[in-house]
Amino acid sequence: LINCLIHFYKRSHTFQVTHLSLTTRRMTSVEEMPGVIRKLEEVVVNRIAAGEIIQRPANALKELLENSLDAGSKQITVTVKGGGLKMLQIQDNGTGIRKEDMAIVAERFTTSKLKEFSDLSSISTYGFRGEALASISHVAHLSILTKTRHSPCGYKCEYKDSVPVSGPTPLAANQGTTITVEDLFYNVPTRRAALRSAAEEHNKIADVVTKYAIHNAGVGFALKKVGEVGVDVKTTATNTVVDNIRTVYGPSVAKELIELSLEEEKLKFQLRGIISNVNYSVKKMVFLLFINNRLVDSTAIKQAIEHVYASYLPKGSFPFVYLSLNIAPQNVDVNVHPTKHEVFFLHQDTIIERIQQGLEEKLLNSNASRTFYTQKLLPGAGVTLEMFENKEKAMAAKDMVRTDFNMQKMDKFLTRKETESVDDSEEQEEVDADEQATEEPSKNTTLQTGRTIHLSSVAQLRQTILSEGSADCSSILSSL
Numbered sequence: 001l002i003n004c005l006i007h008f009y010k011r012s013h014t015f016q017v018t019h020l021s022l023t024t025r026r027m028t029s030v031e032e033m034p035g036v037i038r039k040l041e042e043v044v045v046n047r048i049a050a051g052e053i054i055q056r057p058a059n060a061l062k063e064l065l066e067n068s069l070d071a072g073s074k075q076i077t078v079t080v081k082g083g084g085l086k087m088l089q090i091q092d093n094g095t096g097i098r099k100e101d102m103a104i105v106a107e108r109f110t111t112s113k114l115k116e117f118s119d120l121s122s123i124s125t126y127g128f129r130g131e132a133l134a135s136i137s138h139v140a141h142l143s144i145l146t147k148t149r150h151s152p153c154g155y156k157c158e159y160k161d162s163v164p165v166s167g168p169t170p171l172a173a174n175q176g177t178t179i180t181v182e183d184l185f186y187n188v189p190t191r192r193a194a195l196r197s198a199a200e201e202h203n204k205i206a207d208v209v210t211k212y213a214i215h216n217a218g219v220g221f222a223l224k225k226v227g228e229v230g231v232d233v234k235t236t237a238t239n240t241v242v243d244n245i246r247t248v249y250g251p252s253v254a255k256e257l258i259e260l261s262l263e264e265e266k267l268k269f270q271l272r273g274i275i276s277n278v279n280y281s282v283k284k285m286v287f288l289l290f291i292n293n294r295l296v297d298s299t300a301i302k303q304a305i306e307h308v309y310a311s312y313l314p315k316g317s318f319p320f321v322y323l324s325l326n327i328a329p330q331n332v333d334v335n336v337h338p339t340k341h342e343v344f345f346l347h348q349d350t351i352i353e354r355i356q357q358g359l360e361e362k363l364l365n366s367n368a369s370r371t372f373y374t375q376k377l378l379p380g381a382g383v384t385l386e387m388f389e390n391k392e393k394a395m396a397a398k399d400m401v402r403t404d405f406n407m408q409k410m411d412k413f414l415t416r417k418e419t420e421s422v423d424d425s426e427e428q429e430e431v432d433a434d435e436q437a438t439e440e441p442s443k444n445t446t447l448q449t450g451r452t453i454h455l456s457s458v459a460q461l462r463q464t465i466l467s468e469g470s471a472d473c474s475s476i477l478s479s480l
Helices: 002-031 042-053 057-070 117-122 132-139 189-194 198-215 241-249 299-309 348-366 424-439 456-468 471-478
Strands: 075-081 087-092 141-147 154-160 163-171 176-182 220-225 257-264 269-276 286-291 320-327 414-416 451-453
Touching (some): 057 075, 057 087, 057 132, 057 176, 075 198, 132 141, 132 154, 198 241, 198 320, 257 348, 269 348
Antiparallel strands (some): 075 087, 087 176, 141 154, 269 320
């Protein structure tokens, strides 16, 4: 009876659990309704867009540098604190911003370089979308101080989320624009935590300034840290491209450079560049590529150049390459990447093949003779052969005691006399020498055994044993 009750309880409990599970599943299927589509707030949209354009301090600096160059600046100074996260300031002497435009300058899609969509086919400026300042204002504290040529004074304005929060305030200022970005990604903690150390971010900023300084030879650039007297990068407006390369990368690469120039009317492109010859190589390739004055990356062009240099440089060595490629604006699509880091252009494979041919011709001519640099010795600092001779090491006293039967014995000092055919005069000299040795033992004594004794003490001992010793002792000694 008890077993029956237990079995009945288990079956009823299983049925209740199963029924409850099916009921829950039905309720869940009823509640799984389609999600409601909502329109995002403008602040959220702008912050999402800002995260695509401003990925790190170097991206923000690149956008600001291009704005300064579009404004016709001849001197650009960049000041950095905390790798650009705490503060990033760029000062130029360009045309400046009008007071009337400061209210909308930080709004999205406000620009002075584009009016219609068709203008993209012939765009020749760095910026055109008008998103840089707007994106920065959504992830950092932005302030702008500017003065035009005909303005009596400068004006300063601070922005947050594309909207001015103060100003424009009249201030004393020089012609140009000073843009200050503080506390970058202060409201995006995940992005800020994902960034690396301040030193590495500063190195990326220096790399951007360096590349733009080399390409824009008529513009002076300076990069420095807050609170430091020295500068990390400094070029003048009077320098040439080679001078800037010498200033930034050193004289070792500057003296190994050759110019590269190509032009194709059919493909509508011009190429000017400065490349290293076959006498120079580094462990990591230095590749600077500008397409229509815009700093971009192209994996296809880079691999093509590495393939050409592989025939001339040792394995694991790479060249220095700076290329400025000008293509007809209607053949270039610059609106393919949020940061304009990549561009597409027509006839890409054909243009790359033509670049390879021109590069091959230049390197083939420079490979006629390799250059080896030598240095003369200073007077009085000559090298003698004695400096390279292997000097015999002095033997320690402990090594002079014979402890192994395989080591040298006194027989080392006894050498066998070589038998040679000599003339009568030489034989007479040997007889005289033997007679003299018989009368008085000398330093070099020759016995019947044919051994020459160099030690006088050993020779005397032999003579004494032979003359005074027994016959058995004399025979033993003569066999040694």
